[in-house]
Amino acid sequence: MSRTDSRELLRGTLRTIVLKLLAENRRMYGYEITQQVKERTGGTITLTYGALYPVLHKLEEEGCLLTETEAVDGRLRKYYSLTPAGTATAQVKVAEFERFMAAMQALMQAGPGIANQKH
């Protein structure tokens, strides 16, 4: 898959990924999120900071995330955690995405299946 294609696919799911990761970990900072996505997908998906931070800030604005800023190693680090509303949104989004994946899987497998049934 080319880089631009995977970016297109990622765009719609980025919020779900962020919410899911934050639901599993109490609090994370941006770099940690990109590293964990990279590790868990074996490098297939790499989040760029260009894509990640706008989404984080948007979620914060919508009241899904709380932030704490701490001075770490001579610079500021911003930690994100879910608000109760964010936790609820995370559950909804993940469930939604699982349904979507099941549907996509069915769709992808349906082609040859239908062709076989006809004959």
Add this chain to the structure above:
Amino acid sequence: MYLLTDHQLDTLRSHLRQSAISPDLLPELTDHLACDLEEAMWAGMSFDEALPKILKEASLDTLSQLQEDYCSILGLEPESEPATLRDIVFMNRNKLYGAYDLREHYTVATEQALLWGIVIFSVTVMALGLHVSRQVQRERSKTPVRSIYNQPIFPQKTGSLAIKPG
């Protein structure tokens, strides 16, 4: 884990400051790139090798693209207009608690206040005028028509007041 020195962090910061990245995003991006640098250096690169590699990825073009995406996702107006004094005063400050809004809408608020002031004042004056003139009319109609205007105020006694010469 390798830690960047303050001087190395300053080098990174001065690059980021050249870009159009908004102050909301700057500290996080600094931290992110610093983490990238530290990882590269932990893997065995020297700072002088790692920095150009990281900065190539985060070129000024990339950063300005990031800033544009950031604005469009958050529904902010891209800062194409020149910064006003107000923007300068509120740079790096909390714009949400009200003062920024107050200043931003100052002109409109003043004009509206002036307009309403004029309207309310003239309505009050007109209403008072109307009330007074009605009251006067009522009082006039109450008093019997023994109008004082028909009687001379100074009944003239022509004889006594006549100036006699010499």
